[in-house]
Amino acid sequence: MAEESALIEVKNLSINYDDFAALRDVHLTIQKGNITALVGPSGCGKSSFLQSLNRLTDLIPGCQTTGEMILGGKNILSPGCDVLSLRRKVGMVFQKPNPFPQSIRRNFEIPLREHGFSKLETTDRMEDSLKRVGLWNEVSNRLSRSAANLSGGQQQRLCIARALALDPEVILFDEPCSALDPHASGVVEDLISSLRGSVTVVIVTHNLAQARRIADHLAVFWVRGGSGTIVETGATDALFTSATDPDAKSYLTGIRG
Amino acid sequence: MSRLRSDRVLSFVLNAAALLCGALVLGIVLFLSIEAAPTIFSGKISAFFTDEKWQPGSERDPQFGIFSMLLASVLITLLAAILAVPVGICGAIFRVFYAPESLAKWQDRFLELLAGIPSVIFGFWGLSVIVPFINRYHPPGQSLLAAGIVLALMILPTIALTTKSALTAISPSLMAGAAALGLSRPAQILQVAIPTARKGIAAGCALGLGRAIGETMAVVMVCGNIAQIPHSVFDPVRPVTSTIALEMGYATAEHKSYLYAAGLVLVLMTALFLLVRIRKGASQW
Ligand SMILES: Nc1ncnc2c1ncn2[C@@H]1O[C@H](COP(=O)(O)OP(=O)(O)O)[C@@H](O)[C@H]1O
Numbered sequence: 237m238a239e240e241s242a243l244i245e246v247k248n249l250s251i252n253y254d255d256f257a258a259l260r261d262v263h264l265t266i267q268k269g270n271i272t273a274l275v276g277p278s279g280c281g282k283s284s285f286l287q288s289l290n291r292l293t294d295l296i297p298g299c300q301t302t303g304e305m306i307l308g309g310k311n312i313l314s315p316g317c318d319v320l321s322l323r324r325k326v327g328m329v330f331q332k333p334n335p336f337p338q339s340i341r342r343n344f345e346i347p348l349r350e351h352g353f354s355k356l357e358t359t360d361r362m363e364d365s366l367k368r369v370g371l372w373n374e375v376s377n378r379l380s381r382s383a384a385n386l387s388g389g390q391q392q393r394l395c396i397a398r399a400l401a402l403d404p405e406v407i408l409f410d411e412p413c414s415a416l417d418p419h420a421s422g423v424v425e426d427l428i429s430s431l432r433g434s435v436t437v438v439i440v441t442h443n444l445a446q447a448r449r450i451a452d453h454l455a456v457f458w459v460r461g462g463s464g465t466i467v468e469t470g471a472t473d474a475l476f477t478s479a480t481d482p483d484a485k486s487y488l489t490g491i492r493g
Numbered sequence: 494m495s496r497l498r499s500d501r502v503l504s505f506v507l508n509a510a511a512l513l514c515g516a517l518v519l520g521i522v523l524f525l526s527i528e529a530a531p532t533i534f535s536g537k538i539s540a541f542f543t544d545e546k547w548q549p550g551s552e553r554d555p556q557f558g559i560f561s562m563l564l565a566s567v568l569i570t571l572l573a574a575i576l577a578v579p580v581g582i583c584g585a586i587f588r589v590f591y592a593p594e595s596l597a598k599w600q601d602r603f604l605e606l607l608a609g610i611p612s613v614i615f616g617f618w619g620l621s622v623i624v625p626f627i628n629r630y631h632p633p634g635q636s637l638l639a640a641g642i643v644l645a646l647m648i649l650p651t652i653a654l655t656t657k658s659a660l661t662a663i664s665p666s667l668m669a670g671a672a673a674l675g676l677s678r679p680a681q682i683l684q685v686a687i688p689t690a691r692k693g694i695a696a697g698c699a700l701g702l703g704r705a706i707g708e709t710m711a712v713v714m715v716c717g718n719i720a721q722i723p724h725s726v727f728d729p730v731r732p733v734t735s736t737i738a739l740e741m742g743y744a745t746a747e748h749k750s751y752l753y754a755a756g757l758v759l760v761l762m763t764a765l766f767l768l769v770r771i772r773k774g775a776s777q778w
Pocket residue numbers: 253256258277278279280281282283284285296464
C-alpha cells in the first residue's frame with residue numbers, strides 16, 4: 237500500500253434529485269495514489285457519488301449537491317469552482333465504453349487541443365498514453381480509422397488512455413468492466429491496478445472479487461432510511477475479514493446483496 | 494400463427510412495401526421517358542442546350558432552350574439552402590442544447606406546424622409580404638431572391654427537425670464522456686455532437702433540398718416567371734417546375750413532349766444529387 241496522504245476529503249455530502257434524497261451524510265477520505273473501491277447494491281448512490289466528484293451531476297436537471305468535497309484546498313462543490321479544469325484533474329471512465337465515433341487520433345486531439353496542448357504535444361501524449369494502456373501496438377497503424385471499429389475491450393482501454401492523456405490526479409471508474417467479456421475485463425482490471433501510485437483511482441464495482449484484488453480501500457454503500465449512505469469504510473483486507481456493520485458484513489461475505 | 498410463419502408474413506409485407514416504393518419511382522421515370530420519347534429519339538433533345546430561348550409556341554421560330562430554367566432551378570435551390578441550412582442547424586442546436594424544456598416544446602410545435610402548411614399558402618404569403626418588400630428596394634420584387642426566401646422557409650422545418658432528431662439520438666453517455674474530459678459546452682457541441690450526428694444532418698439537408706428543387710406552387714407565385722439567365726438575385730427567373738406547371742395545360746404535340754423531357758431532366762438531376770450524397774456518405778472516415 238502506498239504512503240497515506242489524503243487527496244480528497246468528503247464531508248457531509250448529500251445528493252438530491254428534486255425531492256428525492258439519493259445520498260445523505262456521506263463522509264469519506266480518499267488517499268492519494270491509492271485505489272478506493274465503492275461497493276454496495278444497486279441504487280444506493282455509488283454512481284451519484286462518483287459523478288459529484290467531477291461535477292458531472294451538473295448535467296442532470298434537478299440534481300443538487302450539498303456538503304463539501306475538498307481537493308487541493310478547494311471545495312469541488314462550491315459554485316466558484318472552475319468545472320472545466322476540475323474535470324481535467326478528475327477524469328472519468330464509464331460503464332459502457334464511449335469513445336467519440338471519430339478517428340482514434342481525434343479522440344485525443346479533441347480534449348488535448350481544447351486544453352491548450354500543441355499539435356506536437358498532442359501526438360506525444362497520445363502515443364505515451366496508448367502505450368501505457370497497451371494499445372499502441374494494436375492501433376499505431378490505424379490511428380486515422382474510426383474508434384467505433386475497435387472491440388469493446390480496446391474501446392475501454394482507449395477511453396482510459398484518453399483520460400490519462402490529460403495527466404489527471406484522479407480517475408473515476410464506474411463499473412468499467414461490467415460491459416466487457418471476461419478476458420477484456422481482466423486486461424482492464426490489470427491496467428487499473430497498474431495505475432496505483434501514479435493516479436488516484438476511485439472505482440465502483442459489483443465484482444467483490446475484483447474489489448478485493450485491486451482495491452486498497454473500500455467504502456460500502458447501503459440504503460438507510462430511504463437514502464444511500466456509506467455504512468463502513470476501511471482497508472480492503474480488514475473489511476473483508478472483519479466488517480463491523482451487519483449489512484456490510486453480510487454483503488462482503490456474500491450472504492446478502 | 495407459429496413464430497416462423499409470422500416472421501415470414503412480416504418479411505413478405507416489408508419486402509412488398511419496399512418493392513412498391515422502388516416500382517413507383519421506376520414507374521414514374523418510365524412514364525416520363527415514354528412521353529418524352531418523341532423528343533429524345535428524334536435527337537431533338539439537344540435543342541434543350543443548343544437553343545438560346547424558350548419559345549415553344551412560336552410559329553415562325555420555335556425554340557426549346559431550357560438552360561436558363563435549369564440554372565434557375567439550381568440557383569433557387571442553392572439560395573434556399575444557403576438561407577435554410579445554417580438557420581435550421583443552429584435552430585436545432587439551440588433546441589437540443591440550450592432551450593429550456595418549455596421553449597423546446599413550442600419550437601417543435603411551431604416547426605411541425607410550419608411543415609404542414611400547404612405550399613400555396615407559402616406562395617401567397619411570399620407574394621403579399623416578401624415580394625412587395627423586395628419591390629420597395631429593388632423592383633420588380635418577383636425574383637430569384639423572393640423564391641429563395643419562400644423556399645427556405647418551406648424547407649427549414651425539414652432540416653431543423655431532422656437535425657434535432659439526429660442530435661437527440663446521440664447517446665447521453667457520449668456527451669457525458671465529452672463533458673468529463675473538461676470540454677466546454679461549445680466544444681462538446683461542435684467537436685463531438687455535430688460530427689456524431691452529421692449523417693443524420695446531411696440526410697435532413699438532402700431531403701430539404703430535394704423538396705426545394707421540385708417545389709412548384711410557391712415558387713411559381715413569386716419568381717417572376719421570365720426565362721432568362723439572372724444577373725442578380727433581384728432578377729425574375731423561371732425554374733423548370735414553373736414552366737411545366739404553367740404550360741402543361743395547353744401544350745400540344747412537340748411542346749408537350751419537351752415538357753415531359755424537361756421533367757425527366759429534373760428527376761435525373763435530383764437523383765444525381767442524392768447519388769452523389771450517398772457516395773460521399775459511404776466514403777467518409
Ligand atoms: N438522473 C436521476 N434522476 C432521478 N433519480 C436518479 C437519477 N440518477 C439516479 N437516481 C436515483 O438515485 C439513486 C442512486 O442511484 P445511483 O447513484 O445510480 O446508484 P448506484 O450507482 O449505486 O446504482 C437511485 O435510487 C436512483 O433511482
